[in-house]
Amino acid sequence: MDFGNLGKNISSLSAQITPFASRTFQYTKEQLGQAEEKTQLPPDYIDLEKRVDALKTVHQKMLAVTSQYSNEAYDYPPNIKETFQDLGRTVSEKVHLLTTASSPAEAQAALTALPTAKPQPKTFSHAMARASLASSQVLHQQHTGVGEHPLAAALEKYALAQERVGEARLAQDAQIQTHFLNAWTTTLNTNLMFASRARKNVEKSRLNLDAVKARAHGTTWQLGHSSSRAEEPQSHELSSEAQEEVEKAEDEFVTQTEEAVAIMKNVLDTPEPLRNLADLIAAQIEYHKKSYEILSELAPIVDGLQVEQETSYRTKLDSTS
Template structure:
């Protein structure tokens, strides 16, 4: 008997928990079927805030869908390149150092394929160009039989070193964007905007509860297949004190939740963090392009000088013929 009473108490308690949810669900269903006459309307200013938050959410999702690529190192790495483990084993700078001490073609080849001393080299477009350039340079050096060095081989080696520096600058840019832009925008989307979404759900929950209470205490019934609810009591003065008190309690909760949601949404919309993060993104991009420009600006006169020397040498050779 005691067990039965305990079970009955548990069921009663569970019923008390389910009833508000069931009432809201029923109210929502009635509204979706157009069978609710008195739907509490949200203030126009509140609806405007909802639209603005939705727009901000869409902006974050669209921008992050693209800029998240900065979290993936090989986003500009050509898919058609077939680099081996040996190709990725050493930095270009390390290979140049090893090549400078090589005394034979065999030693030079060993320098190019030396086992790695750390993790594999980055898979960026600039690093790939650097590795291709140093390999091409060594190919020309091995086949060069004339006096001095092959000017194109020398130029390719210097270009390889420069491209590796450009690649490192790109990785530095990506790290800054990840920490100063992506982290911030993901926080706004997954925390701040999420809080606003939850607050809005609380408002909708309170509104459905309010309208369900109104429908119940006023004697509004609903049947499947009906086109509109049937109201048995129409005038507010016919409501009992308990019924009126229940409605007022639901109204107070609705107002409270609405005010809280307004505060949360305004906070999300007014925070300067997304704009600050965007400025950081631009700053990181500027720094990368500035660095790349500086590196290539240093290289260009050197390559031009090699070209002038080769042309002068070629012209001199023709003059002796």
């Protein structure tokens, strides 16, 4: 066995454990109120910590809610019982198949046609579209009058419009996931995490500094008693070695504090979160704008069908009176 290397390894391990043990003792003394002095952090530094904590809270709160945009079915009605056939094809595909159907059997087959791709989205608008198209066909199949059933025709057009609205919602969600959720999650898991790590380094260096000071001034610590000087009178002057150790610990504390300040200021000053919020709003605007345009196109058509049916209804009433 190489006892020389073993001695070096033990010395290296001791060097690693000693600072940790010193910090632990210092922390315990402070918690028990037995530390004679505690190096205070600058007020500006404390203010930065509070502001960073506030920013972290904002990210956590916003992500807790907006993460729903990653869940396709966040507005899908929980009471709906749709089958595999219901979700098999898009409403547009089914309408196209229905236009070529020449019998009720072919129409029913079009509604239950096997899927050509992945199941259709489970959003409220898509569910509305599927329900509207199915309702339209129920009326068509029982209609025996001349021409199209007006309500059935309106429901079919409404189904196509709602499918477009649903697709616009999915496009909105994709934009929000990319430009807001991913960005804010990155900020939370990188920038704010780096700031947290830098603050921990400051606390470690602060504890180490106070432990070095206590050791240099001959402070002892006993469980259950306040820290005190050794019984023998001691000079307030430190030895050159002790002074050097204290200065080294002070330099490390100052260095870590300056680094943490720079990191926290960078986290607080970056315009990225506000830019991401602007992207979130832009995606929502685009979705609502498209929804408005789609439904605005549909409304006069349905109004026209309603007026036509109302006129026909009134005419029949007048003829029978």
